[in-house]
Amino acid sequence: MSWLHGARTRLRLLFGRRAAESRMEREFGFHIDMETERLIREAGLDPHEARRRALVAFGGREQHREELRAGRGLAWLGGLSLDFRLGFRMLVKYPGLTVIGGLAMAFGIWVGAVTFELATLVSHPRLRLPGGDRIVLLRNWDLAAGRAEPGALGDFLGWRDALTSVTDLGAYRDLTENLTSADGDVRPVAVAEITTSAFRIAPTPPLLGRALVPADMEPGAPPVVVLGYDIWRTRFGSDPHAVGKTARLGGTYPTVVGVMPKGFGFPVSHELWTPLHPERYDRAPGEGPAITIFGRLAPGVTLERARAELGILGQRAARDHPATHEHLQPQIGRYAYQFYEPTLAERAGMLAVHGFAILLIVLVCSNVALLLFARAATRESELAVRSALGASRGRIILQLFTEALVLGGVAAALGLAAAGFALERWGGEFLRVNTGRLPFWFNPSLSPETVLYAAGLAVLGAVISGVVPALKVTRGLGARLRQGTAGAGLRFGGVWTAVIVTQVAVTVAFPAIVFVEQRELVRIRSTDAGFPADEYVAAQLEADVPADSGAARVQATRFGGALEELRRRVAAEPGVAGVTFVDRLPRMGHPEPRIEIEGDSAVREAAVASIDPDYFDVLDAPILAGRAFSGGDLQRDARTVIVDQGFVDQVLAGRSAVGRRIRFAPEPSVDGGGAEAPRPWYEIVGVVKELGMRSATERGRAAGLYLPAAPGSADETWMIVHGRGDPMPLGPRVRALASAVDPMLRVADVARLDRVTDPILWAIGLWIRLTVMLTAIALLLSLAGIYAVLSFTVARRTREIGVRVALGASRRRVVTAIFRRPLIQVGLGVGAGTVLIAIGTIAASGWAPDRGIDLSKTGMSAGQAALLLAYALLMLGVCLLACIVPTRRALGVEPTEALRME
């Protein structure tokens, strides 16, 4: 069993390093003591001399120690902590490299961590609730209609009694209702009318009071409400005595029984919770309110078993009630995936994003590698000595890797801190702009997985920036040492040249992107809406639309009536100059259906808005020809439209518009079946100036077409109020008046008309900041890279320069000799960058062989193109700045000094 014994010993040695060291010291000490005592005893020496001789007889203690450590096979481990210490010392000793390399790596890790976090949030959503992965969503899938059947109250009640594999089965109804504050402020809030089992599924203890309890769901129980944190803070002024007070919610007056803590938004992103009373609704299938059903898998039950059980219930229902259930198939799935299940293509897209982040790290780190290589080259003699003293090549590579790892570690810490900050600050906002309403579990902050991922990136970075230069610098180290030509054997090869050229190209090309983005920003900001937009405030008005068509008609009439009443009351307010309605605000995107013109076979597109007859009057937009709308145009058979000047110029090619007839073209049929019947003709009765009929991000003039519409009859309703002076104070008044007119009338959004484009401007601004940062990093890395390579070259060629100077070479020739290479690199980079800009410009200008380049489409004038060229030249100069210090050093070379170096 000697192998077992040996293995045990080896294991003991491996894991008991510290203990082994102490045992070794004790053993050595014992030996020397014994020898000393022997010499005193046998040779009669005095203790001091005896100890000295004992030590001599023992031999070099350090050598024995090293030999024992090597014997343990752990010498590298012992040296590792030394390497780390050396790594930190290097950080301090070369602050320039630390700052530049560290910042660059930190930036790469920052980008990687942020994209990873956002992508995993979407691709692998996780409920931040206890046992969140066992929370499930249940629904009735309508096979005939290809959608979930929302009216599932009856099935929910049946499942609640019958299902054994899912516990705490609950349901909620998603509502938006007006909440009136004590100060009269009325705003719509997201309400979940929910079964109390929700608070068992999401057992977060309330901040104040209590959550909903089963007694609240009893028929005849007094109405109660639980407040979300933000509502409690903003609408109740963080009142510590809010519990027990009465809230005004739509037309009801529930008592506040509790306040939930910050971040609680179950089931999705709700702000208020009221108990669901199933007995108040129709339970017939397909009738009743739209509900969402959730539950928790019973302990030990798999999703498959629950699915099987639900399938049996579904078959039974289809057999017992074929009329209502034959086409319904109950489904169950993980709760967090209910909003977004990425398709295969989207998963591939996310992989591409990860790929981009990794590529960025590789690019950045190959730069850092360049810097570290230059440093390692200057330290070549140190490395050679280490090698001569017995350090293996692997040992030296490990040392350089550790140094890079220390740098990467510092960079990772920095990058992660920045990523955490960015996610907290902008992550949520970014997702909201892109996806709308955000579920509560979409909480972008650093997850442990992301930290791990960043650590992985740091190691990858250290491998690239540490190991690659180490391999290069240690190749043939011994041979160079023998020849005494340290440094001379090293060359910066084609890879480094490519890195520098790419970098300079990026530095040149990216500002062009910033430039274009900035111009877009200015263009959007300065686009004339056609009227003084800052004098107007707009409020988006909504009301619930019942599923039942009869009820919906009644509701629509009520909505229209409420809007007319609201218009009357708002117009009576002091400081109001006019009130009107429209379905899309100026400079928002408008639908652009295809139209036909009578007597003209061509089909064109026009941007359509449905407006109140007063619209142009309130916007102070003069009618250029014909007449404005009047109340008579609202009649069903009136069929009149007004077009804008853009329509006249582009669709009618300047011909007179009034009196012409247009109609909406039939939609091209998808299945190739019978063509739709022609739509009726509309008569153009007037022409108006252009009033922002196209989204701010789109270029060019729109062809605008206005249809008269009664308020509330279109799919969206915005009320525009013209104020005398600052219109913003009118916003809260509109809210208050709306709820006073009808509790079901909700003000979803209030915005000044010149602020409609703010979210777009915010997004563009974010991109600009990102691009500027990327450019700055690329510039910094280019400069550092050029500087490092040139310093290294000068150092290596000191002797050669000395000889040249000694032989009478002029300063100019020396400078030319040194400058040639960086000049070529920077020149290539600037050239490549310019080509990139040119390609981008040509692509953006919609170039075609027959049309040539139309600069106007890129929004770039010849002067601005020249400006970009000047910038490229400036970059050339800036890059050459990095050459100054090494060049001065080279020119300062004294021939005698240089020759003595040999």
Next chain:
Amino acid sequence: MPARSPTDALRGSLDLLVLKTLSLEPMHGWGISQRVQQISGGVLEMNQGSLYPALQRLEKQGLITSAWGMTGNNREARYYRLTAAGRRGLAHEMESWRRFAAGLETVLRTT
């Protein structure tokens, strides 16, 4: 593989001496070094400290084992003892050493 260098031969003989010493009784490092010097009559001059890497090597090979114990005058010391494998190894080493020495002897006699 090149032939055994003198160091290897020396190292091999040191191993043999250590094993031989420990075959009599378990002993601590200093005791082994004293005994080796006694036996060899000072022929094997060496750093006393270089004994310890040899001991570690033998322990790793499973030929000896070690444990901490008390000396006669009540001091803590690490005692090494021969394992069964060590005993077999010693016999084997002695055999091959004898063959080596005999071979050498023959060569010296014939030339």
